[in-house]
Amino acid sequence: MSTVLVTGGTGTTGSRVARGVTEAGVVARIASRRAAAPGQVHFDWADPATHGPALSGVEAAYLVAPVGVVDPAPLVQPFLRAAAAAGVRRLVLLSSSAVEESERPGLGDLHRRVRASGLEWAVLRPSWFMQNFTGQHAASVAAGEVVSATGSGRIGIIDAEDIAAVAVRALLDEEPHDTDLVLTGPQALDYAEIAAALSRALGHQVVHRAVTPAALGRHLTSLGVPPEWADVLAALDDDISRGEQDFTTSTVSDVTGRPPRSFADHLAEHTRGLRSQERCRPAPTGPRGAVVAPSGP
Ligand SMILES: NC(=O)c1ccc[n+]([C@@H]2O[C@H](COP(=O)([O-])OP(=O)(O)OC[C@H]3O[C@@H](n4cnc5c(N)ncnc54)[C@H](OP(=O)(O)O)[C@@H]3O)[C@@H](O)[C@H]2O)c1
Structure with a gap:
């Protein structure tokens, strides 16, 4: 991987994912509605015109769906199509331990769509x-x-640091995880x-x-x-x-090699x-x- 798009890159997990990707020597392109700093790109889930430019030259993307939206699929599906068209290789979606893959509106539906995208994938379920x-x-x-x-x-x-550590592995490991990870x-x-x-x-x-x-x-x-x-x-x-x-899981240790x-x-x-x-x-x-x-x- 040479460039990773980090949606939600100004937020709790995304900012930590961007830092971890950068520390691994890979370019993190931080997507934000208020992009101003170097390394940031203007991106709004609600404005598909921003999706293509954000995805240009990107090999993997970390997805934080629009927060507080009960049915995010109408905003996210155009992005998934644009990602495939732009040659993106891998998607890592942030979901939740409370949400299983589903056809009902919500993060579970995005889980289903990311898995079915035809791209390499992982769904984080912290x-x-x-x-x-x-x-x-x-x-x-x-x-x-x-x-x-x-x-x-x-x-x-x-800790969001542990979520980000797993996300960085899921984004950058040579072998795709192609699974959901309950954290x-x-x-x-x-x-x-x-x-x-x-x-x-x-x-x-x-x-x-x-x-x-x-x-x-x-x-x-x-x-x-x-x-x-x-x-x-x-x-x-x-x-x-x-x-x-x-419940607790051993996934953080399993993926990162250190305990949460x-x-x-x-x-x-x-x-x-x-x-x-x-x-x-x-x-x-x-x-x-x-x-x-x-x-x-
Ligand atoms: N909090 C918990 O305990 C918990 C637990 C499990 C799962 N989750 C999941 O975590 C997710 C939130 O992740 P987070 O805490 O890392 O993020 P966050 O700190 O809530 O920040 C939200 C991010 O989303 C971006 N954003 C919001 N609306 C956008 C839009 N219309 N277009 C583009 N970007 C937009 C914001 O960027 P800009 O403002 O810069 O545009 C910001 O970077 C939610 O899906 C939630 O379900 C949360």
Whole structure:
């Protein structure tokens, strides 16, 4: 491989994939709607005119489907056609541990389309990201509360660095993986255990506020999440509460040769960032301070 197109290249996994590809001595072309820096290319899933130029000279592509779109296939299928026409050899799709290959609208349908594209392929199916708690929602976590409808259900949360490490192998290995890869961290944790780990890292209490799926849906909608996507996220939490994500896999070790990072190690690295968010956050306005509902797949 000499050039890899990284869609979502400014995001949580894509930025790490681009870094890993570059460190392997391969050109990472970062696709973004706001492309400005060298190495970036203007790309919008909703604008097929941007697909061809982004794909020119590309041998492999990392696909982060348009986020929050319940049926992404109408936006992604033209890209798959353009990729095949442009001579792209390999596609690696980011999906989710919660989503199997399917004909129903959603990431499972993209899984099916990528597998059937005729190109070399892999579908990454990670569990929930540790970065949900230390990335974009860090300020809210620092304010002391995480909200979910997961009850006491456990999740094999994973560091996005480990997802990216697997993605880089799937993109660059000489032999195509041609399979889906279910990725987890080393341990499944429930939200109370996650909140306790956050409390230890921050030095003050973070609590898990358990709500019903309906209440979570309303909460997410109040934060600006589109109602249909809020319903998807609430239903996923409900699945977690029934134990559907209470497992770990050895895939990160199998593919990369090293174990996935624990949440404790992840927090040790991110504590300084969490604490600086805490210093910057405005005083809480509600009776229980700011709340967070981490992003799901
Ligand atoms: N969070 C979790 O726990 C979790 C777990 C499993 C799976 N997932 C899956 O992970 C995916 C999100 O991946 P991520 O967290 O790496 O990304 P992210 O941090 O949410 O960033 C989204 C990326 O998508 C790009 N983007 C958004 N809309 C776009 C559009 N219309 N055209 C082109 N680019 C667009 C953004 O780029 P620009 O803004 O620069 O254009 C950005 O780089 C979702 O599919 C989700 O289902 C998440």
